[in-house]
Amino acid sequence: MEYWCLILAASPAAMLILPAGDGEGPVFPQECLSHQQVLSTVRQMQKLLSAQEAAHLQGMRSLKKQLSVLHSPVSICPSADTCPQLAVPLNGRKLGRSARVGHDVHFICNAGFRLVGSESRTCRRDRTWSGTQPFCRSIDECASNPCANGGTCVDGNQSYTCLCPRGWSGASCQTPIHPRRASPDVDECQLFQPNPQTRICLHDCLNLPGSYRCLCPPGYVLHADRNTCEDVDECAGSQHNCTHGELCINTFGGHRCVRPKCPPPRHNTSYVKTSSFQCERNPCPTDSRACRLAATSISFHYLPLQANRTVPRVLFKMSTTRFVGDSLRFAIIGGRGQGVFAVRRSDRQTGELVLSSPVVGPATLEVELEMSEFSRKVLLGKHIFKVTAFVSQYEF
Structure with a gap:
């Protein structure tokens, strides 16, 4: 065998x-x-x-x-890192579906209504939303005919103004004016308005027989106190001229129509729109170093500013919701009007964009910020913040 x-x-x-x-x-x-x-x-x-x-x-x-x-974007969080879903306001819409930490949700109202409350809300690290739940209120404040004695009602932002006929005054034209005999009328505008310490109107003054009326520039309405001006939110109703596909950004005294776009594909790097104001990078090919060094996400931010604001003033904060590495770096890498901005760190995970010089309006300033995350000096990922500031012509 x-x-x-x-x-x-x-x-x-x-x-x-x-x-x-x-x-x-x-x-x-x-x-x-x-x-x-x-x-x-x-x-x-x-x-x-x-x-x-x-x-x-x-x-x-x-x-x-x-x-x-x-290599995932800094803004992506585990499914447990979410806030409760927000309700859509009646007669309005909600822009943005993500309820993950660090993401924004925006609200707009239908034509004929204005937004009351927070226009944007951010899911914070403690799983709560910033701001307050908004609702849509009818724009027509004059529907109840609040002006007496033939006064003309002018609708405003959550208020109204009565233009009184001769012989009547008051918030609702309810007080009769009795002309004084044998004495000239006093021009309050000429007497008080030229002096900054005694001016009676925030913007401009119109003299009337026995009285005066404060005036506001286009884009503003007279406040209920009868001497200050408040901004009209054109984006809350049908008072803007933005076309389909554009987003309306309310500014002090006006509005702007914007269309945030993701960068075109380049060097094996491409982006996809994940919300109205954010783009995220698609997965990189395994052999593409240029793609791995590109930003993992790009977000767009629009800030309305009043002219000649006191400085220094914090305008914008940036942070990561999930800190993987051992260090974060913040820097200004581009834009127009960089000389009026600075970047500083407020804590280990947060950087701040600071207005360092007063700005005379009207003006549009742009700045591009970069937040990079490192582990032992090796780049793990970076996020780009594109910030646009719309500076008003006025200080209110």
Whole structure:
């Protein structure tokens, strides 16, 4: 009968099978096995190799998953890092679906209504929303005919103004004016308005017989106090001229129509719009270093400013909701009007954009900020903030 001897090497992947000889005894001192025993041993080795191969593949999948987490955008959070869903205001709309930490939701009202409350709300790290829940209020404040004695009602932002006829005054034209005899009328505008310490109107003054009226520039209405001006929110109703696909940004004394766009594909890098004001980078090819060095996300921010604001003034804050590395760096990398801005750190995870010089309006300023995250001086990812500031002509 023929026998075979099985010699195992140090590695289970290497083995040698030799014939036992010509019947004069085995050529090796090892114990010889029968043919069936050899086949059984080979099958066991095959199972061992298959198990090692499966473990190797599982390890590669786990490593790829960890690499994907490191290259994910800073704004992406685990599913548990979310805020409660916000309600859509009656007669209005909600822009933005994400309720994850660090994401914004924006609200607008239908034509004929104005927004009361927070125009934008941000999901904070403590899983609560910033601001207050807004609602849409009818624009027509004059529907109840509040002006008496033939006064003309002018609708305003959550208020109204009565233009009184000759002989009447007061918030609702309810007080009769009795002209004084044998004495000239006093021009209050000429007497008080030129002096900043005694001026009676925030903007301009119109003299009337026995009285005066404060006037406001276009884009503003007279406040209920009868001497200050408040901004009209054109974006809350149908008072803007933005076309379909454009977003209306209310400014002091007016509005702007914007259309945030993601950058075009370049060097194997492309972006997708994830909300009205944010773009996120698509997954990079494994061999594209240029894509891995590009920003993982780009967000757009629009800030209305009044002219000649006191400085320094914090305009904008930037932070990461999930800090993976050991350091963050903040920098201004471009834009127009950079000389009036500065960047400083407020804590370990937060940077601030600061207005460092007063600005005379009207003006449009742009600044591009970069927040980079490092681990042992190796770049893990970066986020770009494109900030546009619309400076009003007036100081109110």
